[in-house]
Amino acid sequence: MDKEITRPADKINTNLLTRDQFSKNGFPLKDFLEIKEISYGGFPEISGLNPRFKPGSKKLKVVLDIRVPEIEQDPTDLSLIVMKLIKLLPSLERHQCGEHLFEDLKSGKKGSYTEHSDKITNIAHMMEHVIIDLQSNITGMNSCSGITCGYKDPYFRFDLFVECKDKKVGMFSAFFAADVLKRLIANKNLSRRYYALIDLTKYLYGNNSLQRQTELDPLASQIGSEFGWKRSFVLSLLKKLKDFGFLNLKQALAT
């Protein structure tokens, strides 16, 4: 079992990772960022925390743990992560952010996020932005607001609340965002599969009959012909969508 280094109690109470744990080939991606729980509801107790929340709006709540390494040469370059996120989701640049997260990071400004504690908060906040953008992109929501709440204890835990029009799209967006951020934090690039997943989810959301389809073969055939994708590629995307809770396919998906 990996050893955890802890700071004295009067300092930040978080789990830190050693350089060995962050070895390029050996570090388990799931330990960077882990969704602990997802729920859906009104959450009136937090509605006052963002004045832009629409009254009575349904929200997705994502409980998230983030443990990024604290080593001498910190490999998590937040500016680079932001650039890659904007390439995937260009409309992120138009988000209204109380922290000017994307403006500051994109312009390479240092300072407010150089501390370890702020880094994990910024990563959680990035995830919230990605969920908002994906939902808006897929469902065509006119507006979407959210909040990122950092726990006092444990320090690495966050509650994200995001207005959510469709629970399945919300769940997909949360899992997709976590998957993307884990890859980017590990300094990996995003393959074309990620771009295709967004396109496919958007396509399926706009086609209710396909979304309700529970048989694999006709669904894969139609998607393959619509997008000009190979069957193996379509099946790998459908498996992801099933894992992310967006599709409910009866037939086993093997890639």
Added chain:
Amino acid sequence: MNHKSHFKNPDDLKIEIEKLVSFQENEDPLKPPLRAKDENPDNRGLPSKYRKVLTCSFVNRTTNTTSTKRIGAGKD
């Protein structure tokens, strides 16, 4: 006893008021006190278990939900 009137002559009062509100030449007008910072809405009603709350929102200018295919994706 000769009590001094509590009420001043209106003309004198007017002069006093003018003195109070007029400014000497080259004297800067009184500046309003610094505005109090707006309350941070993020912290309004902050549940006690949270140390920090960040907000964001997005107004979608394009509400088109049709698919936008990316040419070449998945063809290799």
